[in-house]
Amino acid sequence: MTDSPANDEREDLQNAFSRRRFLQTLGAAAAVSAAPAIANANAKTSEAEKITIPPATPLGEVKNFGPGEVDVKLKINGIVRTLRIEPRVTLLDALRDRLDMTGAKKVCDRGGCGACTIIMNGNLMYSCMLLAVECQGAEIETIEGIAPEGEFSTVSSAFAKCDALQCGFCTPGFVMTITHHLRNEKNPTMESVKQSCRGNLCRCGTYNRIFDAALLAATGGAGLPNTTEKK
Amino acid sequence: MTKKNYDREETLKLGFAGNVVEKKVKLADDQAKPWDLDTKFQYAGKHIPRFDGLAKASGRAKYSYDMNFPGMLHARIVRANIPNGKITDIDVSGAEAIPGVKATMLLKKVGDRVRFDGEGVAAVCATNLEIAEDAMRAVVVTYEKMAHAVIVDDASKDGAPIVDKGDTNKSPESVNINPREVSEDEINKRFAAADAKVEATYRTQVQTHSALETHGGVAKWDKDSSGNPTLTVWASTQGSFSVLDGLCGNLKLDRSQVEVICEYMGGGFGAKFGADQPTLVAANLAKKAGAPVKCMLNRKEEHLAGGNRPDSIHHVRAGATDGKIVVFDVTNYGTGGYTGGAGARNIMIYDMGASRKVEYAVKTNCGPATAMRAPGHPQGSFVLEQVVDELAEKLNMDPIEFRLKNDRYPMRKAQYEKAMELIDWSRRNKKGGEGALAGTGPKKRGLGVGASTWGQNGNRDGTAMAVIINADGGVEVRNGCQDIGTGTRTIIGICAAEALGCPLENMKVRLGHTRDPYGPASGGSVTAPTVTAAAKDAGHAAKLAFLDKISKKLSVDAAKLDISLGKVFVKDDPAKSWNWHDACKLLGVETVEVTKERSDNFRANFSGQVGGVQIAEVEVDTETGVVRVIKVVAVHDAGLVIDRLTFESQILGGVIQGMSFALFENRVMDRKSGKMLNNNLESYKIPGSLDMPEIVTVAFDISNGHNSAGVAGLGEPTVIPTAGAIANAIANATGVRVRSLPMTPDKVLAALAAKGGSR
Numbered sequence A: 001m002t003d004s005p006a007n008d009e010r011e012d013l014q015n016a017f018s019r020r021r022f023l024q025t026l027g028a029a030a031a032v033s034a035a036p037a038i039a040n041a042n043a044k045t046s047e048a049e050k051i052t053i054p055p056a057t058p059l060g061e062v063k064n065f066g067p068g069e070v071d072v073k074l075k076i077n078g079i080v081r082t083l084r085i086e087p088r089v090t091l092l093d094a095l096r097d098r099l100d101m102t103g104a105k106k107v108c109d110r111g112g113c114g115a116c117t118i119i120m121n122g123n124l125m126y127s128c129m130l131l132a133v134e135c136q137g138a139e140i141e142t143i144e145g146i147a148p149e150g151e152f153s154t155v156s157s158a159f160a161k162c163d164a165l166q167c168g169f170c171t172p173g174f175v176m177t178i179t180h181h182l183r184n185e186k187n188p189t190m191e192s193v194k195q196s197c198r199g200n201l202c203r204c205g206t207y208n209r210i211f212d213a214a215l216l217a218a219t220g221g222a223g224l225p226n227t228t229e230k231k
Numbered sequence B: 001m002t003k004k005n006y007d008r009e010e011t012l013k014l015g016f017a018g019n020v021v022e023k024k025v026k027l028a029d030d031q032a033k034p035w036d037l038d039t040k041f042q043y044a045g046k047h048i049p050r051f052d053g054l055a056k057a058s059g060r061a062k063y064s065y066d067m068n069f070p071g072m073l074h075a076r077i078v079r080a081n082i083p084n085g086k087i088t089d090i091d092v093s094g095a096e097a098i099p100g101v102k103a104t105m106l107l108k109k110v111g112d113r114v115r116f117d118g119e120g121v122a123a124v125c126a127t128n129l130e131i132a133e134d135a136m137r138a139v140v141v142t143y144e145k146m147a148h149a150v151i152v153d154d155a156s157k158d159g160a161p162i163v164d165k166g167d168t169n170k171s172p173e174s175v176n177i178n179p180r181e182v183s184e185d186e187i188n189k190r191f192a193a194a195d196a197k198v199e200a201t202y203r204t205q206v207q208t209h210s211a212l213e214t215h216g217g218v219a220k221w222d223k224d225s226s227g228n229p230t231l232t233v234w235a236s237t238q239g240s241f242s243v244l245d246g247l248c249g250n251l252k253l254d255r256s257q258v259e260v261i262c263e264y265m266g267g268g269f270g271a272k273f274g275a276d277q278p279t280l281v282a283a284n285l286a287k288k289a290g291a292p293v294k295c296m297l298n299r300k301e302e303h304l305a306g307g308n309r310p311d312s313i314h315h316v317r318a319g320a321t322d323g324k325i326v327v328f329d330v331t332n333y334g335t336g337g338y339t340g341g342a343g344a345r346n347i348m349i350y351d352m353g354a355s356r357k358v359e360y361a362v363k364t365n366c367g368p369a370t371a372m373r374a375p376g377h378p379q380g381s382f383v384l385e386q387v388v389d390e391l392a393e394k395l396n397m398d399p400i401e402f403r404l405k406n407d408r409y410p411m412r413k414a415q416y417e418k419a420m421e422l423i424d425w426s427r428r429n430k431k432g433g434e435g436a437l438a439g440t441g442p443k444k445r446g447l448g449v450g451a452s453t454w455g456q457n458g459n460r461d462g463t464a465m466a467v468i469i470n471a472d473g474g475v476e477v478r479n480g481c482q483d484i485g486t487g488t489r490t491i492i493g494i495c496a497a498e499a500l501g502c503p504l505e506n507m508k509v510r511l512g513h514t515r516d517p518y519g520p521a522s523g524g525s526v527t528a529p530t531v532t533a534a535a536k537d538a539g540h541a542a543k544l545a546f547l548d549k550i551s552k553k554l555s556v557d558a559a560k561l562d563i564s565l566g567k568v569f570v571k572d573d574p575a576k577s578w579n580w581h582d583a584c585k586l587l588g589v590e591t592v593e594v595t596k597e598r599s600d601n602f603r604a605n606f607s608g609q610v611g612g613v614q615i616a617e618v619e620v621d622t623e624t625g626v627v628r629v630i631k632v633v634a635v636h637d638a639g640l641v642i643d644r645l646t647f648e649s650q651i652l653g654g655v656i657q658g659m660s661f662a663l664f665e666n667r668v669m670d671r672k673s674g675k676m677l678n679n680n681l682e683s684y685k686i687p688g689s690l691d692m693p694e695i696v697t698v699a700f701d702i703s704n705g706h707n708s709a710g711v712a713g714l715g716e717p718t719v720i721p722t723a724g725a726i727a728n729a730i731a732n733a734t735g736v737r738v739r740s741l742p743m744t745p746d747k748v749l750a751a752l753a754a755k756g757g758s759r
């Protein structure tokens, strides 16, 4: 039994991960603090797989939210928006249902597909796995914020050019993932691009052209996708 | 309508390089010559980014799921949590007492049967989704439980629990013998006498469509100017007009009172026709609550009730003599859930000599099957391609050489040649599991082939296009059909611009509004061949109308004018020309508006089938059983290629979904509880970025002469051959056959172990 934590420790652990505990805790810290433990377990799998681990923040002061609606201030694409919502509302539902920011899509609502991907404090996050109350004070960036009205980001343009989309429902999530990858990877390669979007699913089958689009966006260059036989 | 004169005759050059035929077609006076091998295209056949690519890639495209309105309510459906039983009570009072709940409705009554875990029983709506979920949980339904059966083996046993009605779960057998005059005796004799024989059982799994946008829609009631109710529904659908019909029927409304809108939709793959339950719930609750209602399924509901591809168990006997298939005898059954229906298709590609096909379906307490991309074909092909390969192997023939001997379609021959060259077929292990490609290590490589067919050339069926030309040079084409991600909007625009002669950048296409002219539901790969011909016909009609209008202002006889490459010019004096914008300015305050019905298909044409060939290279880790697809070459034809970019995307999508069917997807039912165990997207596996092979697509151009555009359907044939090709590649790599889908590591290891030893 030397490996297993003592009873009281175990209880603490369980507490730290319970949903109730989430509701009681502050800001984004609780959500990210759980991540390193999980990510570290896989950390030695491969040097090539660079896993971005959000910095661990110790649990701070415990704050209660709810029950019932509370004021929540979210800084989205540089603008602070105040919502009156229950603490159980996810960031995804806050964006889509309360703010009519529908670029992030709801597909699995449990961290399994990446359609709801946003960037928070520089980290790629599934917005369906965050409670909006946790995201107060954070810099939230959604697909609506990556290019000004009437313009298109390089990544979006590359997706359109390479036909890296069919129905397009997974596309905003992939665009956010690739945007994040290209910001953080100085020398993106086919392998790094594939690794970067392993947390996103596409049902129509556009992956190969997403890789092409990412590499095209990285160079800013022209040219058609290399998965095709040129005519 | 005045009767048309079809006296004009034109000769079309059809086929493909090295295989050209001339055919004559009769045309109406106002019809342009159909496109053929001689046509010089300005746009068609090029890589053209889709019209809505930027809207989608910027997150600005609004899907039905994205529609929000002030005061909009959110609905949830209460679902049965038992697989079989009778409802003894439904109590919605607890839900109605929750503040914020605005309306409830029953989808079943007391005494009704529920036949699968997840069947809709009641619905609620509330001011937000969280409250709607509280309300959903507060609805109390009690049941008299009945024994259930959720897999074919359990439901087909004697004395099995009855899934729905009647005294058996089995549907009557259908027996098809081809050619008809062959006796059952002859089938048996042929098998007995064959040089090479295969006798084996193959299984395919239940697959769910798993479109990323779930089923459902948003409904909003208004009043027209005379105070009559009108209904607008934003539906995630493959059939805007079939949703319209369903809503009119359900709510007893005239067509004039209802509009269905579907500008963008997040995938359907066959599961989204007609007014489905969530859409009807949205419309009914919106009426009851007096506010717009959104009702979209969640992922779990989508798996349980959103449709699926039936599984199959094939018992096969097949024989070949002298390099020709002489007999194919198959009994197949599977389950399409509680509604039954589970056929498989596998006798259309090769000449099978004599075939007998016995089929029946077994009902189970599972959600109903719906059409899924090439219904019946991928499962049938997985079986057929392995059988054909096994016969070739026993005859000591190359599997492609053997296929060519049993295939009479000329385009597939050319496609095999192209695919063999692109994958370097000469590398194939001459014997399964042995050769330079297989190597001597634990990871073995192999090559495998599969073929596909389809034959969809669209139809007239009332499809029409409206074309509007404005004085500012802008052109808009309108049709009420939907773009399910295949690129329908784009190919309509390209065909209309091509026929009209206007610059492509001036072309806009509005789809998915049912007040616009009728368009087809997107099933059976019917959309592209239907709408491209319609767009060509309408573009031509708009050109005639436009020239007629401006000819008066130019004082030139309209018959002497033409448009090409964005210029209006005088035919016998081409130097006299006006660019598109200047010509349009002549319209002044007028517009040109033409609505034109699609022309009929032609009888004189090249081939009734489209073809396709896919070759897969796989690597099998004989120690872990993991199969990795390294490369797939996919060569497909579908008549004239309008947009090479979206054409290739269709192939990519077909290959990836085919690979997913081959290696990953599987709906897992728990026999004891009757519940689906993997009703999410992390344990219902579809492939991700790291699973992707290199995929080489070849859009194989054919001029087919079936309709005025010469376009055929492509969506479905691309998904058919992949699983069979991968299975054959596994056999080529390892020397063992995996006859059950998905070909997961456990099955690969079991097959290797059965052969004796893993290396």
Ligand code: FES
Pocket: A105, A106, A107, A108, A109, A110, A111, A112, A113, A114, A115, A116, A117, A126, A127, A128, A129
């Ligand atoms: S919706 Fe958030 S990961 Fe699927």
Ligand code: FES
Pocket: A165, A166, A167, A168, A169, A170, A171, A201, A202, A203, A204, A205, A206, B212, B266, B267, B485
């Ligand atoms: S484009 Fe349809 S799910 Fe990716």
